[in-house]
Amino acid sequence: MIGIATVLAATIRLPFLLVFAAVLFSAGVYGVLARRNAVLVLMSIELMLNAVNVNLVAFSAYLHQLTGQVFALFVITVAAAEIGIGLAIVILIYRNRETINVDEIDLLKW
């Protein structure tokens, strides 16, 4: 039987967080590989970056060091820059080619 002290103790199993991050990352991999729409591919990349952030924060709490949280902040900043550039490129491609399906943008394919 679980005592009340166990229920109220501020602890959590580390593998739960890591498996949650693994689920998010795998869903992101599936989305990047299976989607044709470039905006959906970018959204799947955001999902993978979020999985990495969950890992960083989980290990930051596990090791009682703040470095993981600071790196998660940097990753969020770089993700914002990446999605800004990515969506600008997508809109430019749509203006030029009238499509954003990534398998129809094959000018460099031999």
Place this chain on the structure above:
Amino acid sequence: MTAQEVVFLILAVIGGVGAIRLVTARNVVHAALYLVVTLAMVGGTYLLLAAEFLAWVQVLIYVGAIVVLVLFSLMLTKAPIGQETLDNQQRGFAFLAGAGILAGLVFLIQGDFGGKWISLQPVTTAQVGVSIFRDFVLPFEVVSVLLLAALVGAVVIARKDEGPAEPPERRVPLIGRREPTVGPREGARP
């Protein structure tokens, strides 16, 4: 199972289902809204791990800014609806890759971190600020310059090209358009 674990399992189930629905949705706007659900649940996980500042940064930047950007670009590109137009032909291979990565990661996690527990301690925003500005000043400045460069670059890439030769070109069709309207009127007067 502690109270934190119960709350986390609720968050994780909602977030995981949202992530899977995000990559399988047939409607692109629904996919963007599932992205909101997943990102909010990840923010709740940060809050549960006592990373309060990071949780609000997640809500502000991801749920507030990035999802709005994604929705705007979905509207601007007139994205179609339907699984056949949104997915390509390698869906089975993609599922195999995703499931393989998930199985491998779960195996490694269970082997390496099977019985580990996190004892949660509250982290104040002041501690995060001290850590950034004491240990990570140079990366912080580099990341700020990177963000500025990326946003200026996004504006430069996405705006329409307006060369200096356009005003004379615009004047020529105006004259050409006015002449036929003047011509018949003068011809109709006598």
